[in-house]
Amino acid sequence: MTVSHERPVLSAEATATGIDAATAAVRRVLESLLHAGSSASDLSGIALRLNAIADELAQQAPTVDDRIADMWSGEGVTRHDPVTGPENAIAPPMPITGLPDGSVVGTVTLHLPYQGPPGYVHGGVSALLLDHTLGVANFWAGASGRTGELTLRYHRPTPLFTELTVRGRQTSVAGRKIRTEGEISTADGTVCVSAKGLFVTPRPEHVRFGRG
Amino acid sequence: MTVSHERPVLSAEATATGIDAATAAVRRVLESLLHAGSSASDLSGIALRLNAIADELAQQAPTVDDRIADMWSGEGVTRHDPVTGPENAIAPPMPITGLPDGSVVGTVTLHLPYQGPPGYVHGGVSALLLDHTLGVANFWAGASGRTGELTLRYHRPTPLFTELTVRGRQTSVAGRKIRTEGEISTADGTVCVSAKGLFVTPRPEHVRFGRG
Numbered sequence: 451m452t453v454s455h456e457r458p459v460l461s462a463e464a465t466a467t468g469i470d471a472a473t474a475a476v477r478r479v480l481e482s483l484l485h486a487g488s489s490a491s492d493l494s495g496i497a498l499r500l501n502a503i504a505d506e507l508a509q510q511a512p513t514v515d516d517r518i519a520d521m522w523s524g525e526g527v528t529r530h531d532p533v534t535g536p537e538n539a540i541a542p543p544m545p546i547t548g549l550p551d552g553s554v555v556g557t558v559t560l561h562l563p564y565q566g567p568p569g570y571v572h573g574g575v576s577a578l579l580l581d582h583t584l585g586v587a588n589f590w591a592g593a594s595g596r597t598g599e600l601t602l603r604y605h606r607p608t609p610l611f612t613e614l615t616v617r618g619r620q621t622s623v624a625g626r627k628i629r630t631e632g633e634i635s636t637a638d639g640t641v642c643v644s645a646k647g648l649f650v651t652p653r654p655e656h657v658r659f660g661r662g
Numbered sequence: 663m664t665v666s667h668e669r670p671v672l673s674a675e676a677t678a679t680g681i682d683a684a685t686a687a688v689r690r691v692l693e694s695l696l697h698a699g700s701s702a703s704d705l706s707g708i709a710l711r712l713n714a715i716a717d718e719l720a721q722q723a724p725t726v727d728d729r730i731a732d733m734w735s736g737e738g739v740t741r742h743d744p745v746t747g748p749e750n751a752i753a754p755p756m757p758i759t760g761l762p763d764g765s766v767v768g769t770v771t772l773h774l775p776y777q778g779p780p781g782y783v784h785g786g787v788s789a790l791l792l793d794h795t796l797g798v799a800n801f802w803a804g805a806s807g808r809t810g811e812l813t814l815r816y817h818r819p820t821p822l823f824t825e826l827t828v829r830g831r832q833t834s835v836a837g838r839k840i841r842t843e844g845e846i847s848t849a850d851g852t853v854c855v856s857a858k859g860l861f862v863t864p865r866p867e868h869v870r871f872g873r874g
Contacts (some may be wrong), residue, residue, distance in 0.1 A: 473696075479688055490681070493679075493680050496684045498687075499715060503708055506689075561727070572793075578784070597785045598816055604811070638806070
């Protein structure tokens with residue numbers, strides 16, 4: 451998280467070097483492989499080269515427990531989560547910014563890996579973006595909790611290949627119950643998917659939970 | 663889709679060669695990079711090697727329109743979707759099987775790329791798996807539609823690193839409205855997340871929609 455901007459960026463900012471650059475390259479491979487398809491040449495050679503890289507990395511990997519402990523220090527999940535994380539090639543990634551009114555906004559353009567119906571975003575991917583954005587909205591508003599219930603309404607198909615805006619805002623806090631809303635819209639303001647979430651603040655004895 | 667089995671596999675089956683093997687290698691790189699973290703050696707060299715592969719693939723890629731048309735022939739989305747697709751490195755992938763009672767079941771073990779809270783599955787990833795599984799359940803039951811509304815209830819954190827079962831079943835069809843339910847549970851049958859979906863069969867004039 452970076453709060454030095456006038457509009458604070460609530461997700462980790464990608465750098466052009468190191469693991470962020472390597473992760474961006476994985477995204478390029480992931481997307482270009484899906485785009486090229488099964489007729490691409492020398493796929494077995496490409497698999498060998500990729501597996502060699504995976505082997506090199508796996509040899510250097512700490513234990514999972516050590517890695518998780520490391521992940522949650524510093525910027526915490528924001529470097530690793532599957533929506534905004536610059537170190538997670540599953541993430542598009544979508545940067546999320548906090549607005550002065552207490553709400554948050556993310557912008558993202560999705561390509562073939564996130565496809566559901568032909569040319570449109572997978573409904574479950576929309577759910578993933580909204581669930582995450584509502585969680586960040588809670589953080590930005592100052593009262594967070596675990597997701598208890600999330601309801602998504604699909605108003606119209608969400609297009610690939612065009613910039614989408616994903617908004618989230620906390621609407622109420624009552625005791626341990628937090629209510630938060632959001633939506634995905636296109637550049638002209640058309641809402642494609644909306645979401646309402648109920649989040650529950652953990653009781654004090656449940657605040658910390660590990661891999662158990 | 664393969665229907666030659668006693669329990670039909672409703673997702674595409676991965677082969678050990680060609681694009682499926684290359685995609686599996688991308689998954690290994692994606693996961694091992696996230697696991698190794700920023701202290702891994704020669705990350706700039708790895709980025710160069712990955713970008714070279716992406717460049718080779720991008721040079722062979724057809725237009726997006728041609729690729730989408732190709733994707734939707736044959737096995738259709740099942741080779742490419744972000745949940746079950748053996749050609750999509752974002753997919754874990756989770757195979758889904760049809761049961762004789764009309765319901766479907768998927769099994770999957772999720773690793774670090776799908777993390778939300780420390781050691782647990784991201785709530786939005788659970789939503790993605792359930793949305794997709796409910797859609798496959800509709801296909802298997804013989805009446806499909808677009809997702810109108812999806813409600814997820816989070817009962818307890820869903821663990822990473824252990825086999826999860828994702829079930830879906832159609833519960834009613836009334837006119838154009840289809841209701842479908844499902845849940846994610848651990849090996850001992852504990853339900854972590856449950857879902858209820860309302861799907862709407864398109865009117866005939868809306869059955870076909872392209873990238874428009």
